[in-house]
Amino acid sequence: MKSNMKRLFNICALLLLIVVLTVKCKNSDTEEVVPVVEEPKPLVAFDYKIPDPAKYQEVQFTADPKNYKTLLWQFGDDSTSVEVSPKHVYRFPGTYRVILTIRNGQGYSATKEINLKVVDPNFDPTKYGENYMKTIGGKFSVNLEAGAGPNSAEGSSKLVDQDINTKFLQAGFDGTQRCTFELNTPQVVGAYTMTSGNDAADRDPRYWILQGSLDGIQFTDLHTVTVCPWANENSGVSRKQTKLFHFDNYIAYKFYRLYIKSNRGSRIFQLAEWTINKKQP
Numbered sequence: 001m002k003s004n005m006k007r008l009f010n011i012c013a014l015l016l017l018i019v020v021l022t023v024k025c026k027n028s029d030t031e032e033v034v035p036v037v038e039e040p041k042p043l044v045a046f047d048y049k050i051p052d053p054a055k056y057q058e059v060q061f062t063a064d065p066k067n068y069k070t071l072l073w074q075f076g077d078d079s080t081s082v083e084v085s086p087k088h089v090y091r092f093p094g095t096y097r098v099i100l101t102i103r104n105g106q107g108y109s110a111t112k113e114i115n116l117k118v119v120d121p122n123f124d125p126t127k128y129g130e131n132y133m134k135t136i137g138g139k140f141s142v143n144l145e146a147g148a149g150p151n152s153a154e155g156s157s158k159l160v161d162q163d164i165n166t167k168f169l170q171a172g173f174d175g176t177q178r179c180t181f182e183l184n185t186p187q188v189v190g191a192y193t194m195t196s197g198n199d200a201a202d203r204d205p206r207y208w209i210l211q212g213s214l215d216g217i218q219f220t221d222l223h224t225v226t227v228c229p230w231a232n233e234n235s236g237v238s239r240k241q242t243k244l245f246h247f248d249n250y251i252a253y254k255f256y257r258l259y260i261k262s263n264r265g266s267r268i269f270q271l272a273e274w275t276i277n278k279k280q281p
Contacts, residue, residue: 129278173269190279212253
């Protein structure tokens, strides 16, 4: 009798388990899946203006972002903002890459970027300031010298003697000509001049880099030219012609180096004069 009761109890337990699993499966089959609603994609636009021309470094940005949760401005000078329409003050003139990025709640983003030129309205590109080689003074050196020495008729000292009628000529040019001026005291240089030789246009520099250094060991590129600025003629106005170059620099370097990487093809390099200058008078 006890055996039959035990068997009946086991059968009932099994039936109850089957009923529970069946109901659970039915509930799972009928569970409703809620679809994810996709948010509208973000749209970004912005404009800018300089409210006061006398304060040309203060720029007002005005954004018109749509369908966003977060935004980030990057002003190109290591500064950022999360305001919708911020005002930003740049420390120095120059060209800055401004980026506005917005995101919606699902991680979709939109970006707009511009190259913003912050320009001093009083800047005159035809003018430049004092020649620091003359007013501050210092030491001049080159890595490749004229055969007869620095003080010879066409030695390296002629490159910085403030006389465009003399020149530095170096035979055996190999694209590594480096002319370095160490100032007596560091100065912020923002312009320089170079004057072509009196003849042989194929000796003119074509590709060079102006560099600055605090210690004379580590140099920073300040300005690069890859196209010869003088006409390819052996006589005429392009000979003994001075060219002026401006660049953005706000560091007082002690060393300035002219690194000549190529000329017009000659194995001889020549240049009449080189100066490093204050950006404006």
